[in-house]
Structure formats: C-alpha cells, structure tokens
Amino acid sequence: MTDRYVRLSTFEQRTEWTNTRPKDAATLIVLDRSGAEPRVLMGRRHMRHKFLPGKFVFPGGRVDPHDWRTPIASDLDPAVGEKLMADMKTRPSAARARAIALAAIRETYEEAGILIGEKSAAACTPHHPDWQEFVARGIVPALAGIRYLARAITPPRRPRRFDTRFLVVEADAIGETLPEGRGPSDELEDVAWLSLAAARGLDLPGITHTVLEHLGAKIADGSITDPAAPVPYYFWRGSGFQQVMI
DSSP: OOHHHHHGGGSOOOOOOOOOEEEEEEEEEEEEESSSSSSSEEEOOOOOSSSTTOOEEEEEEEEOOGGGGOOOOOOOHHHHHHHHHTTTTSOHHHHHHHHHHHHHHHHHHHHHEEEEEEETTTTOSOOOSGGGHHHHHHHEOOOOOOOOEEEEOOOOSSOOOEEEEEEEEEEGGGEEEEEOOOOOOOOSEEEEEEEEHHHSSSOOOOOHHHHHHHHHHHHTTTTGOTTTTOOOEEEETTTTTEEEOO
C-alpha cells in the first residue's frame, strides 16, 4: 500500500456519514502505446459534482441493470472473468463480471465519446437507449481485450461508496470515436490523451495515483497484457486500508 493511496481516506470531507453498501462500479483505462510514450485517456470532473469535484479521472461509473443484457462481440478472457468474480459481494457470476466490463465501456462512450467494440453488419439491438449509438454505428462491445488492473472499495461511513474495478484496454480496441470527441454526458471536461508522467502531475484522487503507478510498472515489466497477472485489491479494515492480491 502506498502513501498516496492513504489519501483516499480523506478525499471527501463530509459530515453526512452513512454505512452505505458499496455499489458495483468500473473504470476503463484506454491505453495508447502507438507512440514513443504510452498515453491514457483522462478527463476532469465538473466542480458542480459532489463526488470528486475538479479531480482528473478515467472514464467510469456504476454498473446499471441494463448492462447485464447488452449483446457482446467477444467475452472476457476466462482468467479475467475469474478474477472479477473473486470476493464479489452479491451473487458471484460470470454475468456480473461481464456487466462490470460493459459498464466501463458504456461510461467511456458517455463521458469521452469513444466506442470500444467491433464493427459488425449484424449489430444486435440492445435493451436500453444508452447503447443505441453502438447500434447506429454498427459496433458491438468487445470484452476479449480487457485486462483487470486493480480494485478499490471506498471506505465505510462515506455518503457514496463504490466497489470499483479498474480495467485496461488497448486503444486499438476502439471501434469509433465521435466526431466531436465527446459523449452525451457532461460529467467530464478537458478530456485528453496524456502521458503517464503528465497524468501524475494532475489533481488526482489518491487511488488514481496508485493505479497509475501500478499501470506504469506493468507496462515496464510486460505483464500489462497478461490476463492472469495478480490484481491489487484495496479495502478498509479496522483503522486503515489493506491490500491483498487477487
């Protein structure tokens, strides 16, 4: 556990404490390694948001019920799916693991205008309007290239709690980018491709610092593409954060 991650315990100075159950959530790190230096896609949360205002983050959000029913072009690698099911808090299943990955893809479209998937003339009709843009552009979400990087659960007694899985996909998995470069959501602004060094210099949540460091280490040792690579899992126990490897 790094000192930077400890900052997560104080990121939200609020007086309304609750014992809210963490909601399943997913973040997608889109990694571009086509140039001399790896880059990631990030954006800044609007100051009007109550949760992490003004912080730079990767696209992501909580899992919605309709993510469970969205057609896919390819499934998760079995090793990734197995790790996503580890210590699931409610009814562990391959379908839930798949929904987590699909939520990350959907949020990346909504917040950054990037559609992760494969072109298909036989694109299936989804069960929810949030996925209509994929159908309109003939793109079916693809999960095979997704890798699992890290997991973190917001500490207890926070007004909003998330059980967040940080996923990674290479930029060549992008099926299409909206011409305006932005999705229908206004949650993120200043969305841009950034080197890891530039990203570390931004105003980031503590967990994002930690994840960026872990990402850099995995790129350096070549394990970023290994679906069976160990995944750090951060959660609160007693009076501080614990880390175990999945």
